[in-house]
Amino acid sequence: MRKLFNFLFKNRAILLFAVLELICGIMVVNSRQYQQAQYFNSSAEVAAKILTASQNTENYFRLRDANLQLAKENARLRTLIEKLGKNIPANTDSTAPNPFEFISAKVVNNTTALFRNFITIDKGSRDGVKPGMAVTGPNGIVGKVKAVSDSYAVVISLLNFDEHVSAAISRTGNFGTIRWDGVSPDRIKLLYLPRHSSIWSGDTVVTSGFNAIFPPDLPVGIVREVQLKDNDLFYDVSVELSQDFSRLQFVDVIFSRDASQIDSLRKIVEKP
Amino acid sequence: MTRSLVFIPVSFIVFLLLQVMLLQRIVLFDTAFCLAYAGFILFAPMEISTVVLMLMGFGFGLSLDLFQNSAGVHASATVLLAFVRNYWLEFISPQGGYDAAGADSYDAHGLVWLLTYVAPLLLIHHFILFYVEAGGFHMFWTTFGKVFFSFLFTLTVLLLYRLFTGSRR
Numbered sequence: 001m002r003k004l005f006n007f008l009f010k011n012r013a014i015l016l017f018a019v020l021e022l023i024c025g026i027m028v029v030n031s032r033q034y035q036q037a038q039y040f041n042s043s044a045e046v047a048a049k050i051l052t053a054s055q056n057t058e059n060y061f062r063l064r065d066a067n068l069q070l071a072k073e074n075a076r077l078r079t080l081i082e083k084l085g086k087n088i089p090a091n092t093d094s095t096a097p098n099p100f101e102f103i104s105a106k107v108v109n110n111t112t113a114l115f116r117n118f119i120t121i122d123k124g125s126r127d128g129v130k131p132g133m134a135v136t137g138p139n140g141i142v143g144k145v146k147a148v149s150d151s152y153a154v155v156i157s158l159l160n161f162d163e164h165v166s167a168a169i170s171r172t173g174n175f176g177t178i179r180w181d182g183v184s185p186d187r188i189k190l191l192y193l194p195r196h197s198s199i200w201s202g203d204t205v206v207t208s209g210f211n212a213i214f215p216p217d218l219p220v221g222i223v224r225e226v227q228l229k230d231n232d233l234f235y236d237v238s239v240e241l242s243q244d245f246s247r248l249q250f251v252d253v254i255f256s257r258d259a260s261q262i263d264s265l266r267k268i269v270e271k272p
Numbered sequence: 273m274t275r276s277l278v279f280i281p282v283s284f285i286v287f288l289l290l291q292v293m294l295l296q297r298i299v300l301f302d303t304a305f306c307l308a309y310a311g312f313i314l315f316a317p318m319e320i321s322t323v324v325l326m327l328m329g330f331g332f333g334l335s336l337d338l339f340q341n342s343a344g345v346h347a348s349a350t351v352l353l354a355f356v357r358n359y360w361l362e363f364i365s366p367q368g369g370y371d372a373a374g375a376d377s378y379d380a381h382g383l384v385w386l387l388t389y390v391a392p393l394l395l396i397h398h399f400i401l402f403y404v405e406a407g408g409f410h411m412f413w414t415t416f417g418k419v420f421f422s423f424l425f426t427l428t429v430l431l432l433y434r435l436f437t438g439s440r441r
Contacts, residue, residue: 013322017355020330024351027337027344028404041341051339054293111340113299115406115415118341146341154341161407182411185302 032116032162041147041154042109042120048152051109051120059249066249073138100215101255103127105135108152112185112245117157119143121251124151132213134254140219140243141165141207142251153253159185159245167220168208172198175208178220178239185245188221190237197235199226205239213256219243279317284332287312292339295429304421308429309336310397313354314390315378315434322358329354342405349401353393364388379434390430391423398423 008015042048059066105123123129125148133145135155143163146156156163159180167190168175174197176190190205203223209216225238291309298306313329320328333347340346364385378386398419406415 013326013355016323016326017351020326020351021348024330024333024344024348028348031341031343032407041343042339044338047338050289050292054297058297109339111296111299113302113305114340114342115411116342120341182406182414 042118043124043147043149043152043154045149045152048108048120048122048149052122055108062247062249065247069138069247069249099257101257102252103129103255105129105153105251105253107248107251110157110245110248112157112159115161115182117159117245118146119155119157119248119251121153121155121253122151123253124148124153126150128255129153129253134214134256135251136214136218136254137243137245137248137251140221140241141214142243142245142248144213145253155251157245158188158241165214165220166208166210167205169193169197169199169223170204170206170217171200172203174199175210176234176237178205186241187224188239188241190223190239191234193235193237195228195233195235199223199235199237201226213254215254215256280328283312283316284328288332288335291336296339300421300425303418304425305418306429307398307401307422307426308433310350310353310394310426311430311433313350313357314393314430318361318377320358322355325354325357326351345401345405348404349397352400353397356396357393360389360393383431386431386434391427394427394430395419395423398426 042051103123105121105127107119108122109118109120111117111119119135119142121135129145129148131145131147135142135145141158143155143157143160144165145153147154158165158178161180161182164177164179166175167178174193176193178188178190181187181189193199201223205220205223207214207216207218207220219242221239221241221243223237224240225236227236229236287309291307295306295308309332312332313325316325316328329350330347333350334343336346337343378389402415402418402422403409409415
């Protein structure tokens, strides 16, 4: 026994090293599983407050940029209203609830250069934000909420290896999955687009609406490169993101009224 | 010892706030990160034991991970850095050993010694950090670019920091 204690004491540095690295390893693996509830994140009040303080200074220097972006978005929405105005049927049921609602939030922290990027926003469970909700920027989708605290939330960015979103080619309706390849923060890959479908450089990619989280037809980006090797089952498509992630200052969290119903229905269906 | 008791918590907070509020936001060409927080371990007083240093590194790494949502990534790199540091210090010790004066003796042996002390440790730290973040070697060259350019960036910043603050003797 005494020998054992002597041994442990003599090698305490190596033993502690092994234990600490093991803990780190477990944390790394756990935090990357999407289903796992994550408690250890920057939505923690103290962390988020510190981040807010430094972001506020940065925002001040980028007011012009933010104004310009908002003006552009306004113009885009006005055109949309103009277009839709002529097509709204006369007998719209005003009691039917809008299936999607938007909550505006400010970006408190945002990275784009890592392989697993996250965005911290200043709306949390107090404002109705829940894990799994979709987040969109002024020009295109941004990601999904991963964890929330009282007044902050962490969003898993589209620029993250672990994030997949169902997307479709707007012209044809053919769909695939978008996932970042970690190379450039303004390009993303469209995967699993079968080789029989038609795709051109310049096609618009939008959300497909198949997952009940994202409303259909939100902009994702524009197809820039298309490759199809002889033996491939799927196209290799590179999409230029319509949202510039490095300039993200305000985002909208999308609250889907039907998500829980669709989810529970799907669970019933998928049960054998 | 009493000096360390004040020095360590203060430098913990200073390095952490500096990293989170300023340095983390500076990324050159989407590849070069400034990870000057490694200075918290590198320039901690020489007499600190490896065990304490590792606990310091673990605490600091986890705090930083909290801000980046990267649970365990920074911590694993700082723990390794802390584990290796004292062995490396011993290995490159000048003849006659170190002056027992404390933290300031990092500047007492000249720039070449400082470079041989800092550079390999920093390289190890960056290597572990970026490959753990990538989750393996499947993006080897992209990740290697990040390791290399961040290494140059951080090294420059840390040496400048020592030049301006270190020569208080």
